[in-house]
Amino acid sequence: MGKQSSFHMTPDEFRMYGHALVDWIADYQQRVATLPVLSQVQPGEIRAMLPPHPPTHGEPFADILADIDRVILPGVTHWQSPNFFAYFPANVSGPSILGELLSAGLGVQGMLWITSPACTELETHTLDWLVEMLALPEKFKSTSTGGGVIQDSASSATLTALLAARERATNFAINRAGGTGKLVAYATSQTHSSLEKAMMIAGLGRDNLRLIDVDETYAMRADALADQIARDRAAGLTPIFVCASVGTTSSNAIDPLPAIGAICQSEQIWLHVDAAMAGTAALCPEFRWIHAGLEYADSYCFNPHKWMFTNFDCDAFFVADRTALINTLSILPEYLRNEATKSGAVIDYRDWQIPLGRRFRALKLWFVIRHYGVEGLQFHVRQHVQMAQQFAEWVRASDAFELAAPVPLNLVCFRHKGGDAINQRIMERINRSGDLFFTHTKLDGKLTLRMSIGQTHTQLEHVQRAWARIQAEAQAIQGRDEVI
Amino acid sequence: MGKQSSFHMTPDEFRMYGHALVDWIADYQQRVATLPVLSQVQPGEIRAMLPPHPPTHGEPFADILADIDRVILPGVTHWQSPNFFAYFPANVSGPSILGELLSAGLGVQGMLWITSPACTELETHTLDWLVEMLALPEKFKSTSTGGGVIQDSASSATLTALLAARERATNFAINRAGGTGKLVAYATSQTHSSLEKAMMIAGLGRDNLRLIDVDETYAMRADALADQIARDRAAGLTPIFVCASVGTTSSNAIDPLPAIGAICQSEQIWLHVDAAMAGTAALCPEFRWIHAGLEYADSYCFNPHKWMFTNFDCDAFFVADRTALINTLSILPEYLRNEATKSGAVIDYRDWQIPLGRRFRALKLWFVIRHYGVEGLQFHVRQHVQMAQQFAEWVRASDAFELAAPVPLNLVCFRHKGGDAINQRIMERINRSGDLFFTHTKLDGKLTLRMSIGQTHTQLEHVQRAWARIQAEAQAIQGRDEVI
Numbered sequence: 001m002g003k004q005s006s007f008h009m010t011p012d013e014f015r016m017y018g019h020a021l022v023d024w025i026a027d028y029q030q031r032v033a034t035l036p037v038l039s040q041v042q043p044g045e046i047r048a049m050l051p052p053h054p055p056t057h058g059e060p061f062a063d064i065l066a067d068i069d070r071v072i073l074p075g076v077t078h079w080q081s082p083n084f085f086a087y088f089p090a091n092v093s094g095p096s097i098l099g100e101l102l103s104a105g106l107g108v109q110g111m112l113w114i115t116s117p118a119c120t121e122l123e124t125h126t127l128d129w130l131v132e133m134l135a136l137p138e139k140f141k142s143t144s145t146g147g148g149v150i151q152d153s154a155s156s157a158t159l160t161a162l163l164a165a166r167e168r169a170t171n172f173a174i175n176r177a178g179g180t181g182k183l184v185a186y187a188t189s190q191t192h193s194s195l196e197k198a199m200m201i202a203g204l205g206r207d208n209l210r211l212i213d214v215d216e217t218y219a220m221r222a223d224a225l226a227d228q229i230a231r232d233r234a235a236g237l238t239p240i241f242v243c244a245s246v247g248t249t250s251s252n253a254i255d256p257l258p259a260i261g262a263i264c265q266s267e268q269i270w271l272h273v274d275a276a277m278a279g280t281a282a283l284c285p286e287f288r289w290i291h292a293g294l295e296y297a298d299s300y301c302f303n304p305h306k307w308m309f310t311n312f313d314c315d316a317f318f319v320a321d322r323t324a325l326i327n328t329l330s331i332l333p334e335y336l337r338n339e340a341t342k343s344g345a346v347i348d349y350r351d352w353q354i355p356l357g358r359r360f361r362a363l364k365l366w367f368v369i370r371h372y373g374v375e376g377l378q379f380h381v382r383q384h385v386q387m388a389q390q391f392a393e394w395v396r397a398s399d400a401f402e403l404a405a406p407v408p409l410n411l412v413c414f415r416h417k418g419g420d421a422i423n424q425r426i427m428e429r430i431n432r433s434g435d436l437f438f439t440h441t442k443l444d445g446k447l448t449l450r451m452s453i454g455q456t457h458t459q460l461e462h463v464q465r466a467w468a469r470i471q472a473e474a475q476a477i478q479g480r481d482e483v484i
Numbered sequence: 485m486g487k488q489s490s491f492h493m494t495p496d497e498f499r500m501y502g503h504a505l506v507d508w509i510a511d512y513q514q515r516v517a518t519l520p521v522l523s524q525v526q527p528g529e530i531r532a533m534l535p536p537h538p539p540t541h542g543e544p545f546a547d548i549l550a551d552i553d554r555v556i557l558p559g560v561t562h563w564q565s566p567n568f569f570a571y572f573p574a575n576v577s578g579p580s581i582l583g584e585l586l587s588a589g590l591g592v593q594g595m596l597w598i599t600s601p602a603c604t605e606l607e608t609h610t611l612d613w614l615v616e617m618l619a620l621p622e623k624f625k626s627t628s629t630g631g632g633v634i635q636d637s638a639s640s641a642t643l644t645a646l647l648a649a650r651e652r653a654t655n656f657a658i659n660r661a662g663g664t665g666k667l668v669a670y671a672t673s674q675t676h677s678s679l680e681k682a683m684m685i686a687g688l689g690r691d692n693l694r695l696i697d698v699d700e701t702y703a704m705r706a707d708a709l710a711d712q713i714a715r716d717r718a719a720g721l722t723p724i725f726v727c728a729s730v731g732t733t734s735s736n737a738i739d740p741l742p743a744i745g746a747i748c749q750s751e752q753i754w755l756h757v758d759a760a761m762a763g764t765a766a767l768c769p770e771f772r773w774i775h776a777g778l779e780y781a782d783s784y785c786f787n788p789h790k791w792m793f794t795n796f797d798c799d800a801f802f803v804a805d806r807t808a809l810i811n812t813l814s815i816l817p818e819y820l821r822n823e824a825t826k827s828g829a830v831i832d833y834r835d836w837q838i839p840l841g842r843r844f845r846a847l848k849l850w851f852v853i854r855h856y857g858v859e860g861l862q863f864h865v866r867q868h869v870q871m872a873q874q875f876a877e878w879v880r881a882s883d884a885f886e887l888a889a890p891v892p893l894n895l896v897c898f899r900h901k902g903g904d905a906i907n908q909r910i911m912e913r914i915n916r917s918g919d920l921f922f923t924h925t926k927l928d929g930k931l932t933l934r935m936s937i938g939q940t941h942t943q944l945e946h947v948q949r950a951w952a953r954i955q956a957e958a959q960a961i962q963g964r965d966e967v968i
Contacts (some may be wrong), residue, residue, distance in 0.1 A: 004863070005859030006864075007855075007856050007859075007861075007863055007864060008577060008578070008864075008940060008941070009577060009578030009579055009855065010578075011510040011513045011514050012584075012952050013512070013578065014506070014512045014513065014578040015507060016580070017578070017582060018502075018503075018506030018510070018578075018581075018582060018585070019502075019503050019506055021582050021585055021589075022498070022499060022503055022506060022585075023502075024501030024586075024589075025498070025502070025585070025586070025589035026496070026498045026499045026502070027495070027497040028589060028590070029495045029498065030495050031490065033666075034966075038598075039598075039601050039602070040599065040643035040683075041601050043597070043601070043824060043827070043829040043830045044605070045601070045605075046601055046602045046605040046606065047605045047608065047609050048608070050605075050727045053616060054616060054857075054858055055853065055854055055857045055858065056857055056859055056914050057860075058854070058855050058857035058858060058859075058860045058874055059854045059855065059857070060853060061579065063852050063854075064579070064850075064851055064855065065933070067904075068586065070603070071606075072602045072606070072847075073602075074591075074602070075600065075601040075603075075605060075606075075695075076590060076600050076602055077592060077593055077600045077601070078592075078599075079590075079591050079592050079593060079598050079599075080590070081592045087593070087599070087819070090591060090593055091591075092588065092589075092591035093492060093493060094492070094493030094497065094498040094501070094502075095545065095548070096500075096588070097491055097498070097499060097502075097585070097588040097589050097591075097691070098502060098505050100551065100584060100585070100587075100588035101502070101506075101509070101581070101584070101588065102505060102508075102509070104503075104576065104580070104581040104584035104585065104795050105508075105509035105512060105576075105581050105582075106512070106560060106563075106564070106793060107557075107563050107564045107570070107575075107576035107796075108560055108561060108562075108583075109563060109565050109574055109796065113527070114522075114561065115561050115563075115571070116523065116560050116561045116563075117523050117529070117559040117561070118523070118525075118530045118555070118556045118557075118558070118559025118560055119526050119559075119560075119940050121529075121530040121531045121534075121559060122530065122555075122556070122559075124531065125531050127790075129537070129538040130538075132537060132538060133538050134916075136643025136876065144528070152636060152839050152841070153839035153840060153841045154617055155838065155839040155840045155841070159685075160562060163684075165683060165819070166687075170892075174663070174684075174687055175684040175689065175690060176689055176690060176691050177665050177689040177691055177692070178664070178666075178667070178688045178689030179658070179661065179662045179663020179664065179665065179689075179884065180662070180664075180665065180685035181661050181662035181664065182661070182662075193815045193816075193817040193820075193840075194839075194840055196815055197813065197815050197838075197840075198874050200645060200647075200658075200659040200812075200813075201643075201660060201685065201686065201838060202661075202685065202686070202687050203650075203658055203686050203687015203688060203818050204687060205659065205660055205661040205662030205663075205664035206659060206660065207660050207661050207662075208661070208662055216762055224902040227731040233523050249817075249819055250818070251821055252509075252735045252953060278501045289751045295762060300706045305841075311588050311591060311843075312593060312841055312842075312843050313841065313843065316610075316855075325772045326807075327805070328648045328684075329681065329684075329852055331677045331680055331681050332677075333676075334734070334924075334925050334926045335571070335733055335734055335923060335924070335934070336677075337617030337926040339912075340527060342795075343527070344527075345527040346527045346873050353570065353808075354639065354640060354643065354681075354685060354838065355636050355637035355639040355640050355678075355797075356637060356639045356677075356678055356681075357636070357639070357797065358796075359795075359797065363556075366548075367548055367743075369538050369539065370539055370541065370543045370547075370548050371491075371493065371542050371545060371548065372542050373491075373538075373539045373540055373541040373542035373543070374538055374540050375540055375541060375542075376490075376540065376541075376542045378721065379488070379491055380490075380492075381489060392604060400487070405530075409659070409678075416510040428823075437559060439819060440512070440818075440819070440821040441818050442818045450819070456492060457492070460678050480544060
């Protein structure tokens with residue numbers, strides 16, 4: 001028997017299995033609504049189905065594809081189900097999936113302009129488009145003093161902004177010599193946990209993150225911010241960074257950017273605005289009020305991978321002054337030197353992010369924007385907001401439930417009036433059933449249920465069914481309690 | 485006219501365009517060898533082909549697909565060409581591309597076990613497989629005290645390791661209160677630039693990174709390391725971290741892990757081993773000598789996305805003590821609390837990395853391992869090493885060229901004996917021609933050419949043609965110089 005001369009999949013095999021997998025995904029889209037949303041497996045159940053040792057010999061690809069249904073699917077929590085109302089949407093779409101496929105097929109590294117000019121230039125261009133689509137300040141455009149870059153997540157965007165702020169405030173002294181424990185940053189108890197993590201990563205220390213009081217809408221109190229900055233300066237500390245949220249994770253609270261921004265400007269503090277989910281709403285002129293005051297921001301991010309039909313990872317991160325960012329993160333070893341970089345005429349995105357390597361993520365964003373057009377994106381975002389407002393109406397009209405926070409956009413925070421225990425039981429029983437999946441937070445110390453509405457295929461019927469299911473579960477629990 | 489009720493791509497449209505794109509990629513694989521490897525465009529040329537404003541109305545998807553050839557392809561540097569010998573391989577494969585496609589189609593978030601148990605458990609399992617496949621120390625397995633996780637890049641793995649080292653050394657004091665400027669780390673001038681960047685990001689300062697002398701093979705001198713540690717301790721500093729390279733970026737130099745490890749053990753310093761490209765060689769028993777001494781390491785990483793036919797991003801990062809890592813990076817806000825996390829029976833990978841979100845990257849790794857089997861991967865890695873050794877033989881036998889460093893595996897560092905200028909001209913002229921693409925570094929202050937051999941479809945004929953081309957170019961330049 002002759003020895004095998006190649007183990008690679010041939011282009012014809014790729015064609016065959018690729019078509020099969022595309023069909024599998026199309027079928028999945030059509031049946032995902034019928035699958036239990038929250039995976040029903042116990043810890044270890046998926047691993048137990050996998051062979052303990054890696055295969056010595058290659059296996060037929062048809063067997064591998066068959067295992068998607070047998071091994072993988074039971075362990076999937078279906079984020080793409082129209083009955084998924086947990087966390088945040090993470091809605092994907094056909095054009096976005098195909099953009100990821102093309103990116104994988106080209107297999108390019110976009111760390112430098114020269115390593116694939118299209119990877120860099122399409123990214124710069126689509127991010128400039130986003131500035132226009134969301135009516136963000138002009139300074140965030142690459143044609144002005146700033147520019148945009150795709151980060152993997154808002155966590156990384158926040159960290160990157162914090163680092164640039166740290167270095168701008170210290171004339172690059174921390175990059176050179178390390179931290180001092182004297183720099184402080186500001187947010188609220190409602191700010192995403194990634195900021196606390198970023199403070200730790202950046203060597204600034206979580207004790208140097210000040211949590212400013214919030215008002216009754218869970219938004220930052222600008223007067224409390226000003227007071228805290230004054231106290232810190234009096235104590236010999238240096239305020240360097242404020243993270244304001246446009247749409248907090250817990251309740252979609254919107255921090256008052258005009259007042260916060262004015263303080264940051266006069267105090268010369270870097271203002272980062274995190275609009276991870278809510279930013280997408282600014283596609284529609286009627287929701288652009290959420291960005292009032294954004295002209296004060298030094299950096300801004302929102303995640304097309306949350307609510308703009310684009311696959312994770314795609315966080316759109318903008319800075320007003322790209323030089324501050326590049327000077328913070330640039331390192332140029334000999335093996336990356338090249339004429340294009342030396343000329344200064346190109347962007348090398350490795351200097352705009354934590355890792356060196358990067359894939360061609362702008363393709364999916366480009367596909368999404370072109371497929372939907374601005375009007376298509378607006379249409380679906382409006383639909384999501386309308387559904388959430390409808391849900392909020394039902395809660396308001398109910399005797400048993402109440403709203404727990406304002407509902408500016410597509411997230412409804414609500415609770416049963418019977419206290420934490422019943423809310424916990426409603427959520428756990430429904431989630432365990434697989435009928436829908438929603439999650440919780442705490443507001444004012446009380447357990448609060450969250451309906452996050454924005455999956456690609458979520459329609460009013462799914463939201464109606466969810467509300468009916470929640471009401472019925474509450475009644476069932478109360479009925480049982482009376483009997484017991 | 486009625487209003488449109490949905491702008492989404494239907495499953496049938498997805499089927500149609502998905503098949504078309506799969507076919508495009510199969511065709512691309514078949515013709516990529518005929519395309520100029522290094523993109524021939526000038527800065528701004530790709531952007532100039534893009535409309536200045538985003539489209540208001542959606543466009544037919546067929547038009548979008550047509551623009552791949554018109555707009556994108558001229559700006560692509562073809563990393564998947566068999567004539568690509570630059571930087572590092574980044575070789576992809578059919579099964580890996582399909583793994584990415586499935587990941588995109590499922591669109592799950594793997595930040596917590598509960599957000600898709602299969603995403604977490606398949607990752608843990610395939611990384612345990614890798615420990616076995618590379619014969620890494622048992623302690624890196626999840627069934628022991630450690631475990632593996634997929635990071636986006638070796639840069640992020642190094643940063644993550646550095647953070648865990650920082651916190652272990654200070655009893656989590658920097659996480660709490662910020663940096664002190666008193667912690668030092670060790671590497672060599674040949675260590676990847678991401679470590680310097682990590683020192684800056686982590687608030688430790690690049691001045692606190694000690695570059696230890698290298699020997700004639702560009703590997704770290706363990707005696708020099710011991711001396712520097714002693715000097716730093718005498719100066720009141722705290723050594724916390726050594727980064728040893730198994731295969732440096734410039735020349736594939738292999739730091740002496742047994743000697744370095746013994747020092748780290750007695751000095752209680754975290755040892756991180758970066759085998760980004762070279763680690764894959766350990767699939768083959770005859771190359772496992774590169775990992776001698778790895779039993780001393782606290783953490784280790786290699787990149788299946790470099791040389792194991794797996795799409796970026798897929799860095800396999802292992803720690804010996806997962807508790808140190810988790811305690812460094814864990815943050816648990818209310819909205820992420822759940823029963824499975826509380827039980828302690830599951831891994832939540834968000835605590836093993838910088839960002840919160842993560843996609844289902846284990847699928848592509850699983851597809852690759854199962855499609856090739858261990859023997860298939862070994863076969864191709866051996867072929868790459870053989871080709872590089874053959875190229876090195878040609879250089880050794882040549883009058884005009886010389887080797888610039890040992891050639892342990894698949895990277896050949898060489899140069900024309902005529903000095904920097906002619907080497908620079910050879911490289912620039914060939915790269916500009918599009919016939920092949922290779923890059924340079926500096927060793928011993930001299931410009932050095934690098935042939936990195938490991939693309940999926942690179943065969944001996946491509947390497948032969950490259951060598952012939954390089955020789956011919958040198959002769960042409962010299963001929964002209966004599967005439968002028």
